[in-house]
Amino acid sequence: MRIFLDTANIDQIKQSVKRGVISGVTTNPTLMSREKPADYETAIKEICAIVPGPVSAEVVVEDAKSMIEQARNIATWAPNIAVKIPATPDGLETISILAKEGIKVNMTLCFSLNQAILGALAGATYVSPFVGRLDDIGHDGMQLVKDIVEIFKYYELATQVIAASIRHPQHCVVAAKSGAHIATVPYKVLQQMMHHPLTDIGVTRFLADWRRISPE
Numbered sequence: 255m256r257i258f259l260d261t262a263n264i265d266q267i268k269q270s271v272k273r274g275v276i277s278g279v280t281t282n283p284t285l286m287s288r289e290k291p292a293d294y295e296t297a298i299k300e301i302c303a304i305v306p307g308p309v310s311a312e313v314v315v316e317d318a319k320s321m322i323e324q325a326r327n328i329a330t331w332a333p334n335i336a337v338k339i340p341a342t343p344d345g346l347e348t349i350s351i352l353a354k355e356g357i358k359v360n361m362t363l364c365f366s367l368n369q370a371i372l373g374a375l376a377g378a379t380y381v382s383p384f385v386g387r388l389d390d391i392g393h394d395g396m397q398l399v400k401d402i403v404e405i406f407k408y409y410e411l412a413t414q415v416i417a418a419s420i421r422h423p424q425h426c427v428v429a430a431k432s433g434a435h436i437a438t439v440p441y442k443v444l445q446q447m448m449h450h451p452l453t454d455i456g457v458t459r460f461l462a463d464w465r466r467i468s469p470e
Contacts, residue, residue, distance in 0.1 A: 255430045258416065258438035262286045262297065266441040267304050278307035280360070280418065280438040282338065283314055295331055302332035310360045312338035321348040329357045336379055338362040341369040346376050353377025360416065370402045374413035386419035395419070396428045403433040423447045
């Protein structure tokens, strides 16, 4: 399983890349608006230059004709871009056309197995089931991830599953156990994944013991 960072914050991306554990980034209009970039295209290009793998940049129009036009433009910004297209009827038409043109697509806002299957059949490179948002309304988001992975594996569909809308480290554990190809996580969750109180206690104790036998 790979880890993507779900953010548009340049400093967070740089720090995470330095640690050698993330291989891609996902953004969306909400994340981008928090950073208040002077220019959307410039911000995405900067992220693409930092990150070694795929960077998802989302269209911000609704009808198929406009999405296709905007997606084609976004795809020219960098070679490692995947264009995020919503799981709607117009989005499905857009995915089908873009896939035929060799443009990588991340089908976003996926909330059902049916949507995931249709996205894969249309040619999406990735589908992104939103785990946390399903949990918020009383559904089991990770069960959806498991179901998608199982169906894709059974029918040998090439589309990769990105567990998205990750809220806490346990989501990442279950995503890995479920066979998700990727989990895209906020910076805070990435930090939490590495933290364990027993590690902190152990480091403190080892250093204290070492100072007893090797005083400065």
